[in-house]
Amino acid sequence: MSEKPHLDRAHGQHLFKEMLRIRRFEARCAELYQAQKIRGFLHLYDGEEAVAVGIMQALEERDAVVATYRDHGHAIARGIAMGPLMAEMYGMLEGCSRGRGGSMHFFDRSKRFYGGNAIVGGGLPLAIGVALADKDLRSGAVTACFFGEGAAGEGEFHECMNLAELWQLPVLFVCENNLYAMGMPLEYAEAETDIYRKASAYRMPAEAIDGMAPIAVEAAARRAVESIRTGNGPYFLECRTYRFRAHSMFDAQLYRTKEEVALWKARDPLSRMQAWLQESHMLSSDDLARIDGEVEAEIDEAVAFAEAGTWEPVEDLERFVLMDEVPE
Amino acid sequence: MSEKPHLDRAHGQHLFKEMLRIRRFEARCAELYQAQKIRGFLHLYDGEEAVAVGIMQALEERDAVVATYRDHGHAIARGIAMGPLMAEMYGMLEGCSRGRGGSMHFFDRSKRFYGGNAIVGGGLPLAIGVALADKDLRSGAVTACFFGEGAAGEGEFHECMNLAELWQLPVLFVCENNLYAMGMPLEYAEAETDIYRKASAYRMPAEAIDGMAPIAVEAAARRAVESIRTGNGPYFLECRTYRFRAHSMFDAQLYRTKEEVALWKARDPLSRMQAWLQESHMLSSDDLARIDGEVEAEIDEAVAFAEAGTWEPVEDLERFVLMDEVPE
Amino acid sequence: MRAAEQLAQGLRMTYREACRQAIREALNDDPRAFLMGEDVGLYGGCYAVTKGLLEEFGPERIRDTPLAESAFVGAGIGAALAGMRPIVEIMTCNFSLLALDQIMNNAATIPHMSGGQFAVPLVIRMATGAGRQLAAQHSHSLEGWYAHIPGLKVLAPGTVEDARYMLKPALADPNPVLIFEHIVLYNAEDELDPAVTSVDISSAKVRREGRDVTILTYGNSLPKSLEAAETLAGEGIEAEVVDLRVLRPLDDATIFDSVTRTRRCVIVDEGWKSGSISAEIGARLVEERFFELDAPLRRVCSREVPIPYAGHLEEAALPQLPQIVEAARSLMGRK
Amino acid sequence: MRAAEQLAQGLRMTYREACRQAIREALNDDPRAFLMGEDVGLYGGCYAVTKGLLEEFGPERIRDTPLAESAFVGAGIGAALAGMRPIVEIMTCNFSLLALDQIMNNAATIPHMSGGQFAVPLVIRMATGAGRQLAAQHSHSLEGWYAHIPGLKVLAPGTVEDARYMLKPALADPNPVLIFEHIVLYNAEDELDPAVTSVDISSAKVRREGRDVTILTYGNSLPKSLEAAETLAGEGIEAEVVDLRVLRPLDDATIFDSVTRTRRCVIVDEGWKSGSISAEIGARLVEERFFELDAPLRRVCSREVPIPYAGHLEEAALPQLPQIVEAARSLMGRK
Ligand SMILES: Cc1ncc(C[n+]2csc(CCOP(=O)(O)OP(=O)(O)O)c2C)c(N)n1
Numbered sequence A, B: 001m002s003e004k005p006h007l008d009r010a011h012g013q014h015l016f017k018e019m020l021r022i023r024r025f026e027a028r029c030a031e032l033y034q035a036q037k038i039r040g041f042l043h044l045y046d047g048e049e050a051v052a053v054g055i056m057q058a059l060e061e062r063d064a065v066v067a068t069y070r071d072h073g074h075a076i077a078r079g080i081a082m083g084p085l086m087a088e089m090y091g092m093l094e095g096c097s098r099g100r101g102g103s104m105h106f107f108d109r110s111k112r113f114y115g116g117n118a119i120v121g122g123g124l125p126l127a128i129g130v131a132l133a134d135k136d137l138r139s140g141a142v143t144a145c146f147f148g149e150g151a152a153g154e155g156e157f158h159e160c161m162n163l164a165e166l167w168q169l170p171v172l173f174v175c176e177n178n179l180y181a182m183g184m185p186l187e188y189a190e191a192e193t194d195i196y197r198k199a200s201a202y203r204m205p206a207e208a209i210d211g212m213a214p215i216a217v218e219a220a221a222r223r224a225v226e227s228i229r230t231g232n233g234p235y236f237l238e239c240r241t242y243r244f245r246a247h248s249m250f251d252a253q254l255y256r257t258k259e260e261v262a263l264w265k266a267r268d269p270l271s272r273m274q275a276w277l278q279e280s281h282m283l284s285s286d287d288l289a290r291i292d293g294e295v296e297a298e299i300d301e302a303v304a305f306a307e308a309g310t311w312e313p314v315e316d317l318e319r320f321v322l323m324d325e326v327p328e
Numbered sequence C, D: 001m002r003a004a005e006q007l008a009q010g011l012r013m014t015y016r017e018a019c020r021q022a023i024r025e026a027l028n029d030d031p032r033a034f035l036m037g038e039d040v041g042l043y044g045g046c047y048a049v050t051k052g053l054l055e056e057f058g059p060e061r062i063r064d065t066p067l068a069e070s071a072f073v074g075a076g077i078g079a080a081l082a083g084m085r086p087i088v089e090i091m092t093c094n095f096s097l098l099a100l101d102q103i104m105n106n107a108a109t110i111p112h113m114s115g116g117q118f119a120v121p122l123v124i125r126m127a128t129g130a131g132r133q134l135a136a137q138h139s140h141s142l143e144g145w146y147a148h149i150p151g152l153k154v155l156a157p158g159t160v161e162d163a164r165y166m167l168k169p170a171l172a173d174p175n176p177v178l179i180f181e182h183i184v185l186y187n188a189e190d191e192l193d194p195a196v197t198s199v200d201i202s203s204a205k206v207r208r209e210g211r212d213v214t215i216l217t218y219g220n221s222l223p224k225s226l227e228a229a230e231t232l233a234g235e236g237i238e239a240e241v242v243d244l245r246v247l248r249p250l251d252d253a254t255i256f257d258s259v260t261r262t263r264r265c266v267i268v269d270e271g272w273k274s275g276s277i278s279a280e281i282g283a284r285l286v287e288e289r290f291f292e293l294d295a296p297l298r299r300v301c302s303r304e305v306p307i308p309y310a311g312h313l314e315e316a317a318l319p320q321l322p323q324i325v326e327a328a329r330s331l332m333g334r335k
C-alpha cells in the first residue's frame, strides 16, 4: 500500500460517501432514539467523521481496531455492515453483538474489531495486547486504537504509551481531540493541552493533524502505518476535531457556547469535502444524488433489518458468560 | 528561608551527621533482621542518604512529607526520633505506628509525615490531596513526595503530575532514581529514561540532579521549594542515586554486576562528604569521633527503647479500624 | 434564589434534588467541605445531581477533575488526612475500579495502620445499579462487594429521605463513607416529613411491618420489595420489609430481630448473587439464628452475567417483582 | 539441564518448584503461551518462582514488564483476544487492585458482551495471603472477593500437586482463570504421586474423610485444617476436610455431599469474614441444605482488620488451629 492517498475522482467520492454513511446513519439513530427504538446511551460521532474515515483508508484486512463507546463511525468506516449495527442498536439477536452491547459495544471478529469500550481509556491496554500478539505472531498487522482527548488524563494512557514504545509495538494511537470530555473543556483538564506533545515523554513519534479534513487524516495515517509496518514502533496522531452534537442524549451543553459550535460547524468535513469535490469537478450533481440515494437505501435496509430482528431468547442469558471454546 | 545552603562548618557537619545517622541506623537494622528482631520486608536506603537529607533541609515544620516503603531515611531526616522508629521495626506498641506498620509504614502526625506507602505510586495521590488541602487552607506549606523511578511507570504518576500542575499545587516531586525497580533496570522499563523529561508532558519545571551529593540536593530543593512557595506550582526533581544493597532482604541481585555496584560505591555520599569536609578543614578527627559517638549512642538508645517496648494487647486488634473521632 | 427554590419545591422533591440539597447543606455547614469529581461543575453532574452548585459555590468548592479516578480519589483521601472534609464523586461505581487501590490500600487502611494517628473523614458518592440499558460496563452494583472491606462504611439510600439526610452524618463521620446512589432512583419523588431532619447511618430501617416473612433489601430493590409486599398482602401474607441501607457495618440487631419474629427470610439484592451482601447476611443467619428459622433462605439477586443492553435481557438479569413474590410465597408453603 | 534438574529433584518438590515446573510445561507445550509480569525475568520472580526461566525461554516468552499493572494485565487480555495464551503474573494480589478495571470490565465481560465472538483464554497468577509480617498493604486475601465476578474462574491451589497441575487446564480453558498462590505455601514440600499427571479444575477435593463434621477450606488454611482434624481425631471427632480449591464456580455437589453426610459445617477462610467466600457457602447451605444441617454454621476467618505487621497481632488476625478445633468441637456439643 503506497504512502500517499490517490486523490482521483473515485477515491474522493469514496471518502465523501463514507463520511455521509456515518452522518446519515447517526441522524437516523437519533430519530430512532426519540422514537425509543434505541435506548441506553447514544454517543454520536457527528462532526468527527473525517477521523474514522481517514484512518481506515490506511488499514488492511489483517489490521485490528479498538474503539470507544463513540464507535459508530469506526465500525461503519471499518466496513461492518449497517444491518447488524442497527440491529445492535435495537438490541436484537441479529446485532453485531447479539444485542447485548448496544451502541457502545460493537464487536466484529471477522473485521478484527475488538469492541467499542465504555470505560474511558479501557481500550488502550487491549490494543497493546492485540499488537503484542501480532508482533509475536509476526503477522505484520497494525492495531489502530481510537480514544478521546479525555482518555489522556487516565493513568492507563501513560502506561500504554510507554509499553508501546518500549516494546516497539505496531500500534497507531488515534487521539480524537474534540476539545471536550463530556462537559470538561480540555484546558481545564490538562496542563499540556497539545496532546501530541505528551508522546515525547515516551519518545514516540507524534503529530497533530486537522481532524476535519479526511484527506489530511488519510495522508497522515498512511505515513504513520507505513512507519509502523516498517518496524519503527508505534505512532501517535492527535486529530483535532469537534463533535457537533451533545455528548450523549442527556446533555444540556452548558459548557460551551452556540457561537463556538457554529464556528466549528463552518468547518464541517462533509460540506467542505462536498464543496471541494464539486469545485474540482470530481462530484457532479448526478453523482451526489446517486450517492445520496445509495446511502439512504443502505440505511433504510439496515433499519428494516433491525426491525425484522428477533430477541435473543431469555434462556440464553447466561450463554457465553463462560465460553465452551475459543472461537477460531 | 534563603535559597542557598549555608556551607559553613556547622551545616556541613550537620549534613554529614544526618546521613551517618541513617546509614548506621540501617546497618543496625540489617543486623537485627538477621537476628530476627525485625521481620517482614526491610528495604534499605543505603547509598541514597543524600537525597532525603538534602531535601529535608529545605522543608519547614509546616511542610508535609509522603514517603515510600523505603522510608527510614525520610523519617530520620525529617526528625522523627529513632526510638519510635526502631520500636516500630520491632513491632512494638511504642513504635511510631504502634508496631502495626513496621519498616514500610512509618507515620508521624506531629511531623506531618503521611506514611511510608508500600504500593508503588500509591503515595502520589495522597500528596496531591495534602497539597490541595494546604492550598485551600492557605497554609503556605509544601508537600515533599518521594518515590522511586519505578513509580514513573504507574498510571498514578501521570494522573498526579497533571493534577499538580493543572491545579498549581504546592508539591515537590522527588524521584529517587536508583536505576532499578527491584530487578528491573530503568532502560528495560521506560522508553524515556530521563525521568525528569517526563515532566515536560505536563509543563512542569523539572531538573535532574546528582543524588549522591547532599549539597547539590539541598541547593536544588531550596530553589524548588522557593519556587513552589512563591506560587509557581509544583516542581520536579529527579535525583540520580543508587542503592548499594539488595532491594530487600530477599534479593539475589542477579540483575546487576558487582562492578557496577563498585563504581557507584566509589561515589558514596558519606565518604565523599567526609573527605570533602576534611579537605576543607570543616571536620577534624575529633569532630568525626564525636559525631560517630553521638550517632552510635543514639542508635544504642533507640535499640534499648525498642527492646524495652511492649506489645500492643491483642484485645486492641480492632481499635482504629473505624475511628471514633478525627485526631486534632 | 436558594430559599426561593426550596420554597417553590416545598418538601416534595426527587431523590436527585435530595442529593443536591444534601451537598448544598454540607458545603454551607462546613467550610472544610468541598465536592470534587468528573463533570460535577460545568456540566452539572452526569445525572444532573450537582446542577447549579458551581455557580453557587465557585470552582474551589465544586472542583471539576480530569478523567483520573485513582488520582482524584487519592487526592480526596490526602485532603481528608490533612484536615479537609472532601466529598468525592465517582461518576458511577463502574469507574471506581480504577480507584480501588486508593480506597482499599489507603482510605480503609491508613487509620488502623498509622495506629490511629490519622483519620480519613471522606465521603465518596457514586451512582450504582442497572435498569437503564447501559450495558455491561455501566451497570454494576458493587455496593455489597465494597462492604467486604474493613475500614469503610457503606451506605445505600433507597428513599428520598435517606438521599437527603445521609450525607451530613456521613461527612461528620471520622471514617471513609461510601454512598451508593441508584441511577433508577434519581427520578423518584417523595414528600419529606418536616419532622425529620436527620437519619441514622448505623441502622437498618423497617419500611413495612409484617409478621409472616422478612424481606431484607436496599436501594432500588426497596420499591420493588414494597410493591411485592402489597401483592403478598392481597394474598394474606404479611411481609416485613427491612431496608438495610447500611451495608457495612451491617445492622445485625434489626435484621435478626425481624427474622426472629417472622422466622422466614427473603433477601433481595441487585448484586450478582455469589458473594453479594445477601451472601453475608445468609451466612450470619445460619450462624446466629439457625434455630429461629423455620424455612430455608431465599435470595433474589441479579443473575450472574454481565448485564446486557437489550431491554428484555436486562430485565431478566435483575431482581423483579414476580420473583420476590414467588420467593416469599414459597417460604409460606404456597405455590 | 531440564531433565537433569527434574531427575535430581525427583518427584519431591516445593510448591514454588511446582509452580515453576507448571509454567515451564505450559511454555513447552504451547508456542502461543508466554509469561509476563513484574520481575519475572531478570530478577527471577519476587518469590523466586520463575528463576531460570528467562535463560530457558528468552525475553519474548518471559517478558519483564514495567510497573504498570493495568496496562500489562489489559495487554494480557488483548493478547488472549488475538490468539495468544498469556500467563500474566501480578506480583501479589495486593497490586491487582490497580488492574481490577481490566479484569472486571474487559476480561470478565467481553466474551459475553461480544455475543460469544471473542474468548479470553488468559491465566492470571498472583501471590496471596498473609503470615509473613508484610503488613496491611501486602497481606490481602482477595481470592474469595474475586469469586464474585461472573466470567472469571478462580483457583486456589493448597497443595504441591495442585500448584503443579492446575496451570495446564487453566491455560487450556477458554476463560480467564485467576490462580492465587499462597505466599506461605511456597516453601511447602511434598512428594508428587507419579500416577497423577493432571488435576481437575472444576471440582473440590476431599483431603480427609470423616463422618462427624465437614471442614471446608482452601489455600494455606488447608494444612491448618488438616492439622485440626488430627487433633480432633484424638478426641474422637472425625472431621472431613474438603479443599474447595475452585472458588468460582464453586463445586456445590462436593460441598453439599459432604455436609449432607456430616450435617455440620465449619468453614475456614483467610479472607476477611464479611463477604468472604465463606459467606457465599454459608448462604448456599441455608438455601439448599437447610434441612440437612443439625447445627449452625461456624466460620473461622480473618479478623476484619488491615493485617498488622507485629507478629502477635498478625497471628491473632488470621485463622489459627485452636479456633478451628474449637469451632468443630462446639458443633459436636463439646467444650
Ligand atoms: C473511566 C471512566 N470515567 C468516566 C467515564 C464517563 N464518561 C464517559 S465519556 C466521558 C468523556 C470522555 O471524553 P473523551 O475521552 O474526550 O471522548 P469523547 O467523548 O469526547 O469522544 C466520560 C467522562 C467513563 N466512561 N469511564
Ligand SMILES: Cc1ncc(C[n+]2csc(CCOP(=O)(O)OP(=O)(O)O)c2C)c(N)n1
Binding pocket: B070, B118, B119, B120, B121, B147, B148, B149, B150, B151, B152, B176, B178, B180, B181, B182, B247, D038, D067, D069, D091, D095, D098
Ligand atoms: C503497585 C505495586 N506493584 C509492585 C510492587 C512490588 N514492588 C515493591 S518495590 C518495587 C520496585 C519499585 O522500584 P522503585 O519505584 O524504583 O523504588 P526503589 O525500590 O528502587 O526505591 C516493586 C516492583 C508494589 N509494591 N506495588
Ligand SMILES: [Mg+2]
Binding pocket: A148, A149, A150, A176, A177, A178, A179, A180, A181, A182
Ligand atoms: Mg473529547
Ligand SMILES: [Mg+2]
Binding pocket: B148, B149, B150, B176, B177, B178, B179, B180, B181, B182
Ligand atoms: Mg528504583
